[in-house]
Amino acid sequence: MAILSKIRQRTVFLIFIIALALFSFVLMDMLNSGTFSSQRAANSVGTINGVDISKEEFSNQVDNVKQQMGGDISDMQAVNFVWNRMVNSTVLESQVENLNITVPLPKKVDALSQFFAQDSRFLNEYGMFDYDKYLDFMKDAKKNNPTEYYRFSRLERQVEVNLMQEMYLTMINAGINASNADGEFEYKSQNDRVNFSFVQIPYASIPDESITISEEEIINYMKKNPLKYQSEATADIQYVFFSGDPSSEDEEAVKAEVATLMEDQLLYNAATRENDTIPGLARTTDYEEFLSQYSDIPYNDQFVFKYQLPEGISDSIFSKKVGEIYGPFKFLNNYGIAKVVDTKEMHDSIHVKHILVSWKDFQTNVDFRTKEASKALADSLLAVIKSDKSKFEELAKEFSNDPSATSNGGDLGYIQPYNDFKAFDDFIIEKNAGTIDVVETEIGYRIISIEDKKNSQKAIKTAIVLRAIQPSQTTNDLVFNQATSFESGASIDFVQAAAENNYEVRPVNGIKQFDDNIPGIGSNRELVAWAFNNKTKVGDIKRVSVGDSYVVAQVTSKREKGLMAAYEASPLVSPIIRNEKKAQMIRKGITGTTLEEIAAANNTSVGPAIGVTMASPSIVGVGLEPKVVGVAMALKEGETSQLIDGAFGVYKITVDKKEEASDMAVYSTYSVQVKSKLANNVSTRVLEALKTQAKIEDRRGNFYQ
Numbered sequence: 001m002a003i004l005s006k007i008r009q010r011t012v013f014l015i016f017i018i019a020l021a022l023f024s025f026v027l028m029d030m031l032n033s034g035t036f037s038s039q040r041a042a043n044s045v046g047t048i049n050g051v052d053i054s055k056e057e058f059s060n061q062v063d064n065v066k067q068q069m070g071g072d073i074s075d076m077q078a079v080n081f082v083w084n085r086m087v088n089s090t091v092l093e094s095q096v097e098n099l100n101i102t103v104p105l106p107k108k109v110d111a112l113s114q115f116f117a118q119d120s121r122f123l124n125e126y127g128m129f130d131y132d133k134y135l136d137f138m139k140d141a142k143k144n145n146p147t148e149y150y151r152f153s154r155l156e157r158q159v160e161v162n163l164m165q166e167m168y169l170t171m172i173n174a175g176i177n178a179s180n181a182d183g184e185f186e187y188k189s190q191n192d193r194v195n196f197s198f199v200q201i202p203y204a205s206i207p208d209e210s211i212t213i214s215e216e217e218i219i220n221y222m223k224k225n226p227l228k229y230q231s232e233a234t235a236d237i238q239y240v241f242f243s244g245d246p247s248s249e250d251e252e253a254v255k256a257e258v259a260t261l262m263e264d265q266l267l268y269n270a271a272t273r274e275n276d277t278i279p280g281l282a283r284t285t286d287y288e289e290f291l292s293q294y295s296d297i298p299y300n301d302q303f304v305f306k307y308q309l310p311e312g313i314s315d316s317i318f319s320k321k322v323g324e325i326y327g328p329f330k331f332l333n334n335y336g337i338a339k340v341v342d343t344k345e346m347h348d349s350i351h352v353k354h355i356l357v358s359w360k361d362f363q364t365n366v367d368f369r370t371k372e373a374s375k376a377l378a379d380s381l382l383a384v385i386k387s388d389k390s391k392f393e394e395l396a397k398e399f400s401n402d403p404s405a406t407s408n409g410g411d412l413g414y415i416q417p418y419n420d421f422k423a424f425d426d427f428i429i430e431k432n433a434g435t436i437d438v439v440e441t442e443i444g445y446r447i448i449s450i451e452d453k454k455n456s457q458k459a460i461k462t463a464i465v466l467r468a469i470q471p472s473q474t475t476n477d478l479v480f481n482q483a484t485s486f487e488s489g490a491s492i493d494f495v496q497a498a499a500e501n502n503y504e505v506r507p508v509n510g511i512k513q514f515d516d517n518i519p520g521i522g523s524n525r526e527l528v529a530w531a532f533n534n535k536t537k538v539g540d541i542k543r544v545s546v547g548d549s550y551v552v553a554q555v556t557s558k559r560e561k562g563l564m565a566a567y568e569a570s571p572l573v574s575p576i577i578r579n580e581k582k583a584q585m586i587r588k589g590i591t592g593t594t595l596e597e598i599a600a601a602n603n604t605s606v607g608p609a610i611g612v613t614m615a616s617p618s619i620v621g622v623g624l625e626p627k628v629v630g631v632a633m634a635l636k637e638g639e640t641s642q643l644i645d646g647a648f649g650v651y652k653i654t655v656d657k658k659e660e661a662s663d664m665a666v667y668s669t670y671s672v673q674v675k676s677k678l679a680n681n682v683s684t685r686v687l688e689a690l691k692t693q694a695k696i697e698d699r700r701g702n703f704y705q
Helices: 002-009 011-033 035-043 055-069 075-098 105-115 131-144 146-175 180-191 215-224 248-260 287-294 314-318 371-387 389-399 422-430 473-489 494-500 525-532 566-589 595-601 626-634 668-679 682-693
Strands: 044-048 051-054 193-202 234-242 265-269 274-278 325-331 334-357 411-415 436-441 444-468 506-512 541-546 549-559 607-612 649-659 696-698
Touching: 044 055, 044 075, 051 055, 051 075, 055 075, 075 146, 075 682, 105 131, 105 146, 131 146, 146 682, 180 668, 193 595, 193 626, 215 566, 234 473, 234 494, 234 525, 248 325, 248 334, 248 444, 287 444, 314 325, 314 444, 334 371, 334 389, 334 422, 371 389, 371 436, 371 444, 422 436, 422 444, 473 494, 473 541, 473 549, 506 566, 525 541, 525 549, 566 649, 595 649, 607 626, 607 649, 626 649
Parallel strands: none
Antiparallel strands: 044 051, 044 696, 193 607, 193 649, 234 506, 234 549, 265 274, 325 334, 334 411, 334 444, 436 444, 541 549
């Protein structure tokens, strides 16, 4: 009973001990299984200086960039753009936080006013940004539209971050200075001059092919200079391309098919059990329907001038009468037929002025006046202009909702037909010069004044049927069978298998994990992702489709992040090693001690270098030789140097004359020059330095293939 009593007294303590033991067990299991790191890898695309980049936030930014760029950017280009931007922002933001930089409210308001300059929700009656309106909007959004509030809060925060980073870089720029001593050194570099005689044995005197450079030598040189020759993880492949381009038979089939569309066709109708006559292009009058059914491009119900038609077919089409057909003709990778539907005389250059009176901000879809009020205002402005045309520019600048009106006064200059909305186009085409009226268009009422018309000429309206020349199923099957047959037979010896079939093997080296394009193939993330997959080994083979074509590729090498591969560094390192070896050979072959003796023994002559400075260490007829000029500056008049390994050869020099610039009381002008040089691209250099020092874990490969 005494034991039970003691246990009861220490119940809380025992529970704590048991809980601690269980927690320790769970913690050890998580550490051993890597649960912490695996959760981080599953939830973030990377970590920058300890800050995890949320995959959700990253994905949202990628989507935003793609939306902003439209179809002008690929998925991986957007991923790379966002990653680089977030790395830059994060490394800068950590510096900003360490320095406790804050943005003054007036500076923030000024930045917001520029960001929202065209958003009518935040503009006052004078068209200026109103911060109070913005605050009221945010207060209402926080209560009634959390999604909108979150979006604008993110925008506002990004504006603040950008300003803080700008302030940080401004502070760094302000901290860059140059002393009087720096100015003196710059002055001396520019104005101290030296004349010297030299003999040069050029490296070019020894043929490059006589110098052998091993892969080991390149690697050893890189190891001595590792920071200069770093590379991301890369993969090398070799591939065979199987073209799926249409055959000549495919091309002829498309041509024949297009030709049949000119005349009527008989098609069996299963419902009536009779043949129906389908009008061809020659007889149809419903061109929009006909082209939507038989053409790859829609019907264009506009007149065109001869110069607007493709060169090569414009003369032939323009020579046809209304109702006549030209073709079949080949245009780029298409076959087509063209029927002249109508002709008319039209001016190709029309001088137009306009005032746009809208009722809605079409960016935000917010009404700022009623449609009826817009019509009334447009009619009122028209009446004023008709009574005094000289007021057009003044009224356009004051009332037009076209942003360009503030600078051009509504004058659009000479424009071509069909560059605006249909109602606008119809008005300027059909009406005579001197006509002014109000026209309703999709973006508002337009007061349009036709000032002048020039270059009246023939225009035609055409119905053009185009069909792309595409590979047939027979061609597709043939290419697929060739690719799969090679894929299965290339596993033992890829190159030998290609040679036996007369296929060209194309190597591609240095592919990076987040590259989008492969030389000779184009954009193919599937192939890049496969090459970098942990399960893909050197020697593995894969077939991928590239449009209607196929590529059979083999991984030939994979390298982790670190020193460049020897072949990558060779273009950079080999010339250095080659010149070092040539310098040794030249030194061993030199006989004589004076410049004249060395020149005579090497069938060359002693040359002069006149007025050379350290700021411009160039020898006429040779090139930049800073090391040689530096030695010359260090010698006294009459002194002769030892052999010097320069940029273009081995030298020996004798200083003939030195001209030292006279001292100055102050060197402020040159100090400013030094400061300007130091400040040049300082933002980029600071950013690169911060990224070099940052601890960055890139896990994009877990999410984007």
